[in-house]
Amino acid sequence: MITILETPPLNTVQDLGRPGYRNLGVGSSGVMDPLALEVGNILLGNARGDACIELQTYPFSIRFDATTSFAITGIDAEITLDGMKILPWSVETAGAGQVLRVGPPTWGARGYVCVAGGIDVPGVLGSRSTQLRGAFGGLDGRPLEAGDTLATGATTRHLSGYGALPPTVAVGDEYDEGEPRTVNLRAIPATDYALFTPDSQQRFWHTPWRITPQSNRVGYRLAGESLRLHHAVELRSYGIVPGIVQVPPAGEPIVQLADANTAGGYPRIATVIEADLWRLAQARIGTRIRFHECTHQQGVAAMQPVAAYLDDLRMMVAHYQKSARCRSGAKAGEKA
Structure with missing residues (x-):
């Protein structure tokens, strides 16, 4: 469970969207940056479509009410856990009562707060995404507000200390014309x-x-x-x-x-x-x-470099998690 402490307007729960209902007049919704969500879910060992919090406005802060692993993707920003700076695009674990704060981005526009197990809200038409115009999905079909609580999916994974190269580095920009803006x-x-x-x-x-x-x-x-x-x-x-x-x-x-x-x-x-x-x-x-x-x-x-980037990330995370389990097992054996 997490509690929203501070949020400006328009921050919502999103996943990869609800395709298949356009013939009924229902748009797909979902995250604006699906690559950032996929990276976050891979880092945390989540299912591909697990939901996150999409940030469009800042600052944003939450309190973890139980031990939770998380990753912030999509942006570069000042991110702190109980006042200590942490890196975007990396996995950290928060203890119960710790506060995560995400400041305005120095790069990018939309940040993604991904948690182990995903954000657990009721699904509507096969998705947890918020549809603001239709007022359904997400948390009661509305933006998040201070005081809201969100459940997270069940997980026993509590890892940290590894991360991903941002897509801007790993995938790059095919057109570099000397126009950084x-x-x-x-x-x-x-x-x-x-x-x-x-x-x-x-x-x-x-x-x-x-x-x-x-x-x-x-x-x-x-x-x-x-x-x-x-x-x-x-x-x-x-x-x-x-x-x-x-x-x-x-x-x-x-x-x-x-x-x-x-x-x-x-x-x-x-x-x-x-x-x-x-x-x-x-x-x-x-x-x-x-x-x-x-x-x-x-x-x-053009999708091939993106797919290769995600495949490489999956292999890296699987290797890291396997190594972590081996180290944990060895320590348990030593204690025994």
Whole structure:
């Protein structure tokens, strides 16, 4: 059990989402940065889909009411346990009564508080993710508040002292153009790409776009020179998945994200590939992003380094945990 001591708005319980219900008008929700959650769950020996706390606003603090192993992923920030600094992307164990505090990030936007056994809230449609607009899932379908208590899954694993390289180091950034404040994203031209003028097509790929304050888990609104169609069109509504870049009549794109609508009708100019959605999730308001055209085959291939990174991490964690069990057994034998 953990108790929320301090939390600004919009921090929620999330897992990898609830796919399979878009035909009923129910979006997938889930974490904005699924790679960060997968890393946290691997480090802790959890099931892949175990739930965590997704942080969007800071500072955030909790009290552990029982001995619990945990990891903070997704961000670089000042993280303390009873005032002692600890590293992100690493496993630590807190004793009963200890307080974890996560300060504002120095890199990234969304942090993930992962605990051994996962956050245990009732599942709705096969997921523990919070759907804020529908007010279901997570903890009563709402953001967390000070005083809330959350159960954690049953586990006897209490390990610490190891961690993971952040994806920015292990996977890297394929496009390094000397623009540290620009997030580079690969995208595939979408169904309605040909409806845009050649000038707009070129401008979409070759100019940076700024993430505006009118952005949230539903989507990022981008500011820049307007994109234009050859002529006005009316489209049938179509299904939406995270990563689709729509262009409303005003001409400034919107990138759909985890809480995206299930259907829409604005022209689609491109789709950010799955392998780069975690980069987008960690981009802050005001950050500039630049799109780089790629093919479907290149987009599929881009998942290979991500999969290799996670496989290597699983092997490292399994080796560490096996070594820890052997050391524990040897100590028990010595005492006997």
